[in-house]
Amino acid sequence: MTDEWRGWQEAAETALYGDEGFYRRPEGPAGHFRTSVHASPLFAAAVARLLVATAAELGTTDVDLVDMGAGRGELVTGVLAALPAEGGAGLTVRAYAVELAARPEGLDPRVQWCAKPPRGVRGLLFANEWLDNVPLPVAETDPDGVDRYVEVRTSDGAERLGEPVGGADAAWLRDWWPSAGPGSRAEIGRPRDEVWADAVSTLSAGLAVAVDYTHVRAERPPYGTLTGFRAGREVRPVPDGSCDLTAHVALDACAAAAGPDTELRTQREALADLGISGERPPLALASTDPAAYVRALSTAGEAAELTARGGLGDFGWLTRRVRSPSGAHPSPSGG
Numbered sequence: 001m002t003d004e005w006r007g008w009q010e011a012a013e014t015a016l017y018g019d020e021g022f023y024r025r026p027e028g029p030a031g032h033f034r035t036s037v038h039a040s041p042l043f044a045a046a047v048a049r050l051l052v053a054t055a056a057e058l059g060t061t062d063v064d065l066v067d068m069g070a071g072r073g074e075l076v077t078g079v080l081a082a083l084p085a086e087g088g089a090g091l092t093v094r095a096y097a098v099e100l101a102a103r104p105e106g107l108d109p110r111v112q113w114c115a116k117p118p119r120g121v122r123g124l125l126f127a128n129e130w131l132d133n134v135p136l137p138v139a140e141t142d143p144d145g146v147d148r149y150v151e152v153r154t155s156d157g158a159e160r161l162g163e164p165v166g167g168a169d170a171a172w173l174r175d176w177w178p179s180a181g182p183g184s185r186a187e188i189g190r191p192r193d194e195v196w197a198d199a200v201s202t203l204s205a206g207l208a209v210a211v212d213y214t215h216v217r218a219e220r221p222p223y224g225t226l227t228g229f230r231a232g233r234e235v236r237p238v239p240d241g242s243c244d245l246t247a248h249v250a251l252d253a254c255a256a257a258a259g260p261d262t263e264l265r266t267q268r269e270a271l272a273d274l275g276i277s278g279e280r281p282p283l284a285l286a287s288t289d290p291a292a293y294v295r296a297l298s299t300a301g302e303a304a305e306l307t308a309r310g311g312l313g314d315f316g317w318l319t320r321r322v323r324s325p326s327g328a329h330p331s332p333s334g335g
Contacts, residue, residue, distance in 0.1 A: 005151040005160065008226070008239070009191065012135035015154070015239035017100055022241050023133075024101055035129050036211070036267070036312050037075045040302035044078025046274040047126055048086040051079060054124045054207045055091055062092045064123035064206070068199060069130030070097035072104045076111055096121075117202045122324070125199060125208040131249045132212050134195055137188040138226060139165050141179040150185070157238035176253045177220050185224040189250040193257035196318075200258045205324035208258070211267065213248040214316030221248075251316045261321040267306065268313035276303045 016022050036043040055063040067076040076097050083091060095111045096118055097103075103113040112118075117125065138150040142161055147170065149162040165173060169188045173179070177186040200208045215221060228235040228243035237245050255262040271277075307313040 005153055005162075007149050007162065008138040008152055009135045011152050011154060011239035012245045015241045016133060016135065016245055018241070020241055022244055036306055036315070037071075037078065037128060040306055041078055041082070042276055042302050043271075043306060044075055045082040045086055046271055046276055047075065047124075048079045048082040048088055049274050050126075050207070050209070051083070051093070051124045052086055052088045052091065055088075057207075058122055058205055060122065061090055062094075064094045064096070064118075064121035066096045066098060066117050066121055066123070066125040066202070068098050068117065068125065068127035069133065070099040070113075072101075073097045073099075073107045073111060073113075075126070075128055077108055080108060080110060094121075094123075117199055119202045120204045121202060121206070122204055123206045125203055125206070127196075127199065127208075127210045127212075129212055131192045131196060131210055131251075131254065132246045133244070134192045135245070136191045136247065137165075137169060138185060138224065139169070139173060139188055140185045141182050143182045145179070145182060147173060147179055147186070152239055154239050157236055157240075172253070176217055176250055180220075180222040184222045186220070187224050187226060187247045187250075189253050192249060193254050196254040197257045197259075200320050200322065203322040205322055208320040208322065210249075210251065210254065210318040211315055212251065212318075213246075214251040214264075214318075215248050216250075216252045220250075249316070251318045255318055255320070258318075258320045261323070263319045265317055266313060267315040267317055268309070270317040270319075271303075271307055271313075276306060 014021065051063065051065055055061065065076065065079060067073070070076060076095050080093065080095060083089065083093065097111050097113050098115070098117050099113065100115055107113070139147045140150050140161060141147050147165040149165055150159050151162040152159050165188070168190060172188055172190040173186055176189065179186070196210060213225070225248040226237050226245070227247070228237040228245055230243040235243050237243070239245060251264055255264055305312060
C-alpha cells in the first residue's frame with residue numbers, strides 16, 4: 001500500500017485482492033458482512049433446487065456446480081448438503097469453488113478449489129454477491145460538465161478529480177449511466193460487464209445466475225453507491241485493505257453484455273419460483289402440533305428476511321441460459 005493517487009479501480013484491486021488485501025484475511029467475508037447465504041440455509045436449499053432443475057433441463061444426472069466468489073465455501077457446502085432433500089439424491093455433482101483466497105481447512109473434499117472458473121462446464125454457475133466486489137472506475141462530472149475519473153489516496157481515502165473519461169468508459173457512461181449534472185457521480189460498470197460475459201462463456205450449456213445489489217438505467221443513484229464494510233458496519237471507503245469495498249451492480253448492462261436468453265428480476269420473485277415465501281404457518285397448527293408450528297414459524301421468519309422489500313428481497317437475479325448447439329458434453333478444463 002502506498003500514498004500515491006490512483007484511480008478507484010486500481011486502488012480497490014490492490015486493497016481487496018493484493019497480497020495483504022481484505023479478501024485474503026482468514027476470517028473471510030462472513031467476518032464482516034452477512035449475505036443471503038449466511039441469513040438462512042433456505043437460500044442454499046433454493047440453489048440446490050435450481051441445480052436439480054438445471055440438470056433435468058439438460059437431460060442429465062451428471063452436472064457441474066460453479067460457485068463464483070465462493071468466500072470460504074459456505075454456499076457450495078450448503079448446496080451439496082441440501083441436495084438429497086431437494087430431489088438431487090441421484091445426481092453426480094462436480095462442484096467448483098472459485099476464489100482467490102486459499103482453500104479453507106475442513107472444506108468438503110468433493111469441492112474443487114480454483115482461482116478461475118473451469119471452461120466447458122454443463123450445469124449451474126452461481127455468483128452470489130460477486131460482481132459488487134469487482135473493482136471499477138468511478139467518475140464525477142466537473143463544474144464544466146466534463147466527466148472525469150475520480151482518483152483516491154490509499155492512506156485516508158481522500159479524493160480528487162483526474163483526467164477526463166474517454167474511450168470505452170465514456171461510451172459505457174453514455175449508454176448506461178448518463179451524467180445527472182455537475183457534482184454527480186457514476187461507477188463505470190464496464191469491467192463487470194466483461195467479467196460476467198467471460199464467466200458465462202465458461203458454460204457449454206446450462207444456467208448462469210448473478211445475484212447482487214442492483215439498479216437500472218432509469219433509476220441510477222446520482223451520487224453513486226461506493227461504500228465500505230467492516231465488522232458488520234458500513235464505513236467510509238478507504239482502499240487500505242482494512243475494509244470491504246463494494247458498489248451496486250448495473251445488472252441491466254451486464255445482461256446486455258452477456259447476450260440473449262437473459263432475465264432480470266428480484267430475489268423475491270426468483271425465490272418464490274423456487275418455493276420460498278415468508279408466509280406464516282396456519283395458526284391452527286399451533287394447537288394440533290405445537291413443535292411443528294414453532295419450526296414452521298422459524299422457517300417463515302428466515303424466508304421473510306430473504307424476500308423482504310427494502311432488503312434482501314430487492315436484490316437482482318440476472319439469469320442467462322446457455323444452450324448447447326450440439327448436445328455434446330465436453331469435459332471441464334482450466335481452473
